Amino acid sequence: MSTPSHGTRLDPWFDSYAERAHGMRSSEIRALFAVASRPEVVSLAGGMPNLSSLPMDHIAEISARLLRDRGTRALQYGSGQGEVETREAILDVMQYDSIRVHPDDVVVTTGSQQALDLVTEIFIDPGDVIVAEAPSYVGALGVFRAYQADVVHTPMDDDGLIPEELDATLTRLKSEGRRVKLLYTVPNYHNPAGVTLSLERRPQIVEICRKHHVLILEDNPYGLLGFHSDPMPALKSFDPDGVIYLGSFSKMFGPGYRIGWAAAPHAVREKLVLASESAILCPSQLGQLSIVEYLNTWDWYGQVKQYRGEYRTRAEAMMSALSEYLPMCEWTKPEGGFYTWVTLPDGLDAKAMLPRAVKNLVAYVSGTAFYTDGQGGDHMRLSFCYPTPEAIREGVRRLSQVVRSELETVELFGTNIRPDAEAPPREGGNGRIDTPTPDQV
């Protein structure tokens, strides 16, 4: 895949880039992930949903019918905001989050990633502050960096965002004269932390943001994938005008369509549509109509329940393997979603350890990817969404060999030895973060 940039000698346009582009370069992590994608490596790094239980014959049939009966519409340009029938179908999906809005307030996007990009584009001037959980979704941090936002992390515990800490963070930033534009949060089955914001805290978070006049950006790709339960009410349900809600068909159906959405306050929605038309003209008509057909002709919520069972089985395999092989670590106990967040023993550095893990045929994402301020070296994100339970178990076993070997090194030398002696102990602290690859997010 990508190789690092080599400067002016090999790039005749080096002097022409915009300010914002100079921070864009391939990280070491990317090169490593090219290796990590080999089949002999167990990847506990990726965020790819497991699609094997989808009713492919039915999907093939409705897709063929769509193209035969309405092909000239399915393959044509459409509305920049997305088709009315897509937006109405999205309202049905959001009912499970207790969200009740008008289809006019929904904007269909190229995955919810594009919605993240559009919201950041319309709200963030360079230097504006976005408050985000510590840790935060790496793909959101990449977008925020592209628009030159300053991200300030605020802590979580096992019940998600801590209201008092958020209030203190916002109060402090205000007293420093900083302009806080957004709170970015993943309330359900957090990526990467695996925790969920408690029901009790939800109205508190909304109220704190209202008090400080901070718009909430609620990102909810995993909400339907609770192992044991339907979703709790979204933040959006407590204050429709104070929250932009992002949803996605990627995890509850399939990401290959690239269809997500934003449900936004009315005036904001208008700007989102204009920005999206500028960026892509319109979302894929084929993707939209295919999804509407699926929702209308299949027990899609039954399929969601099937997914829940599969991910629960995989999460249980990971929890049990962690207990058996990595008792020297701590980890969160997710009630849904794709991830657990592992704390390494003192002295170990997840980023420094990663090349040795990949050499031992297991991959994860270093915790450093999920912060903008250099934290996270003592954490790893492990995902259980894609590999089989057996592969998860084997992956954790391989990981334990690496952790034990690192611990021996620490005992001998007082710290673990880095593979590249010239590199600083941790990336970050300079505003740079690792760029995610699509199979990492």
Added chain:
Amino acid sequence: MSTPSHGTRLDPWFDSYAERAHGMRSSEIRALFAVASRPEVVSLAGGMPNLSSLPMDHIAEISARLLRDRGTRALQYGSGQGEVETREAILDVMQYDSIRVHPDDVVVTTGSQQALDLVTEIFIDPGDVIVAEAPSYVGALGVFRAYQADVVHTPMDDDGLIPEELDATLTRLKSEGRRVKLLYTVPNYHNPAGVTLSLERRPQIVEICRKHHVLILEDNPYGLLGFHSDPMPALKSFDPDGVIYLGSFSKMFGPGYRIGWAAAPHAVREKLVLASESAILCPSQLGQLSIVEYLNTWDWYGQVKQYRGEYRTRAEAMMSALSEYLPMCEWTKPEGGFYTWVTLPDGLDAKAMLPRAVKNLVAYVSGTAFYTDGQGGDHMRLSFCYPTPEAIREGVRRLSQVVRSELETVELFGTNIRPDAEAPPREGGNGRIDTPTPDQV
């Protein structure tokens, strides 16, 4: 559809927008186009391709097979750069433009509109200059505005960009200390002008840009749609390192997949991939694999020739109708593509006339949409791609009634009376341009 923004009273987040978002608002034009999309109106405004000759049964069959046989891949995330097989298929398509590059240098995007957005994102700081044809594609001007570029127009004649004028423009800008980052050009069957850059001028344009160290952004959605001939060599073929080439499947196949691409110098390609991953993670896997299947299982170039015949018939209908009904106007004679550029008689204003045209059940795009500096009021863009030849003829007839009525008004009062006396005679001159709707571009 959209309604104008009403300020703080109705938008609680009015004070939170980024600088770049304050220029984003729905134009009067958009409201008008909601009316113009009614079935009784003949729209000579849209840029929608005519898809009725596509082999829908075959497309339905290969789509169903793809989902049945490779569904878990087609509906999964993919590479941020696009799949290797898509990029190899794109090389086959670009052969017709005499472009020979490596698949590594191709980035697959959500339509070529996203490629336009990404290139602008990585090269343009606010205030940088982009030189563009006078007139230019409205969707590109919208992107350039979103990134706060200054667009400087340079003239064309019936053979496209005029090399001497381009050289003079670049020399003048340099002497003024302006930073020119890009030349944006649509060399084939120009949107909106309908002209094509001559073979003789192509190496001259490339040489002038090389001399001034200006990167060329060559946008070529219509190149395969010449009425009588295969494409001339692309600018990219003369200097692969000096040109970013944008291509699209939207006009040679169908826009509903939302798949386009950029072929860029190697180092630039790397940044495009990083920017695209930040914006959308990856392009639609389903769209990509469907297109590859189509290219591999159908005589797609035969289909392109079929399209050429259909658009030639429609262009001939328009030329003949213009001669019959609008002899008081002038217009360009396109050799391919979707558009002709009409010059109105002295004293007529295309933008002021548009509401009256829509009232007379015919729509076009005012020339003002295609400039950033307030020019264009004496022009209309007429498209012949979508309506039937009979509808085109009827549309031009209705348009002639409006033009004649306007001319009578001019003769009586010395100018045409505007529908809204408070509005300035032309939008523009203040950096604002009309925002395009998807069916307008």
